[in-house]
Amino acid sequence: MIIGVPKEIKNNENRVALTPAGVTAFSRKGHPVYVQKTAGHGSGFSDEAYAEAGAVMLNTIEEVYAIAEMIIKVKEPIASEYPLIRENQLLFTYFHFASSEELTHAMIAQKAICLAYETVEKDDRSLPLLVPMSEVAGRMSIQEGAKYLEKPMGGRGVLLGGVAGVKPGEVLVLGGGIVGTQAAKMAAGLGAYVTIMDISLPRLRYLDDVMPANVDTLMSNEYNIRQQIQTADLIIGGVLIPGAKAPSLITRDMLKLMRPGTVMVDVAIDQGGCFETSKATTHQEPTYVVDEIVHYCVANMPGAVPYTSTLALTNATLPYALQLADLGWQAACIKNEELRKGLNIVQGTIVYKGVSEAFGLPFQEVTTVLETAEV
Ligand SMILES: NC(=O)c1ccc[n+]([C@@H]2O[C@H](COP(=O)([O-])OP(=O)(O)OC[C@H]3O[C@@H](n4cnc5c(N)ncnc54)[C@H](O)[C@@H]3O)[C@@H](O)[C@H]2O)c1
Helix, strand or coil: CCEEECCCCCCCCCCCCCCHHHHHHHHHCCCCEEEECCCCHHHCCCHHHHHHHCCEEECCHHHHHHHCCEEECCCCCCHHHHHHCCCCCEEEECCCHHHCHHHHHHHHHHCCEEEEHHHCCCCCCCCCCCHHHHHHHHHHHHHHHHHHCCHHHCCCCCCCCCECCECCCEEEEECCCHHHHHHHHHHHHCCCEEEEEECCHHHHHHHHHHCCCCEEEEECCHHHHHHHCCCCCEEEECCCCCCCCCCCCECHHHHHHCCCCCEEEEHHHHHCCCECCCCCECCCCCEEEECCEEEECECCHHHHCHHHHHHHHHHHHHHHHHHHHHHCHHHHHHHCHHHHCCEEEECCEECCHHHHHHHCCCCCCHHHHHHHCCC
16 A cells, blocks of 8 residues: 655644654555655654655655555644545544534545544543553643743742652642543652542542552542642643543632642643633643633643654554555454544545534444445
8 A cells, every 4th residue: 555644734733644663664564655855854753764764755745645545644634635635545644523524524525534543442442542642741741830830930939849858849630541640650750749630439549559659549529629729739630521521620719729820731621621711722822820820721732742742643553554554444444443433434424423413414334334435
C-alpha cells in the first residue's frame, strides 16, 4: 500500500504522523512511503532523516494526496485539504467528527474511508490512541502548574517540593484516570503533598496501592472538594465522563474559599472543562485570572511538546497503520475489532453512531458496509 504523510497545516500543530523509524517499518514490509518536505521539522525530524529511512520526499501537499492510498495524519483535514482527498482513499488520523458538521459533510462528499484515532477502542473500552496524549497532558499539567505558581507568573509563590524546614506545596488532582495518575506521579516526584480524587472506588483502591507515600486518595464529592481546595496550591482537573460534557466540580462561588494565587489547570477543557470558570486558552496566552485564582486551560497541551508527543502518538498508531497497510483497510477492519471501531465514515456513509446522532444524519452498521464496500 502506498503511504502518504502530509505536513500538518492546522494552526500551531507541530506534530507529524510518522517518524523516520516508522518509515523504515513500512519500507521493510514493502510499502512505499511519501513524505511532504519539512513535515517533520516541527518535531525535530529532518527531511534527510526521512530520506535515509527510505521515504520519497515530495514538494507539495497536493503530490502527497495524489499518490497515497493511505494518508496518515495527526489533526483532522482542514478546508483547503478537502478537495485533495480522493474517493476510496484511506485517512487515518484524529477527526473528532461530532464537533464539526462541516468536516463530516466534507468527508461524506469526498467518499473517503475515515478511520478516526479517537474511536479505536480495545475490549476493555480503553482508547489506545487517546491514552498517549492524556499521558503527555497529565505529566505536563504539573510542569505548567509549577511554573504558574511562581509569583512573577501570577501564582502564590510556592515551590511545590518545599525545602528543608519548609513544607512542600499541596496538589489536588480531580479524576484518577490517565491524566490524573500521570499528574499525581509527577507531583509526587517533585516532593509535593498530593491528594487524588475519583468517584470510582475500585480506581481509588488501585491508586492507593501503586502511588508513593506522599499521595493520598479521597472520594470525590462536593463536600470533600470544598474542604480540599482551601489548602491546595495547585488543582488539576482531569475528569471524564465518556460521551458527556465534564461536570463542573469547582463552581464560581467556591473560588473564594481558595487562597489568592492558587493555580487551576483544567486539562478536561477539551470536553468543556471541569471548573465553572474555565474557558479554553492557547499556548500564546495560556492563563487568565478570575477572583485572584490563576486558570490554565489550554485545549491542546501536547502541542507544546511536539517531539515527545509525536513519539508517544506514533508508538501507539504505528502497529495499527502497519496492519492496515499489510491487509488493506477492509480485511484489517474485519479481522481487528479495535480498528473496526475506528471507522467513522466509509465511502460516503456514516458508520459511527455518535457521529450520525450528533447531526441527525443517516447511519449504517459498520459490518453491513464492510461486506459491501468497494476495494
Ligand atoms: N487539554 C488537553 O490538551 C488534553 C489532552 C489529553 C486529554 N485531555 C482530556 O483530559 C480528560 C481526562 O482524560 P483521561 O484520559 O484521564 O480520562 P480517563 O477516562 O482515563 O479518566 C477520567 C477519570 O475521571 C473520573 N471521574 C468522573 N467523574 C468524576 C468526578 N465527578 N470526580 C472525580 N473523578 C471523576 C473517572 O472515574 C475516571 O477515572 C479528558 O477530558 C480528555 O479529553 C485533555
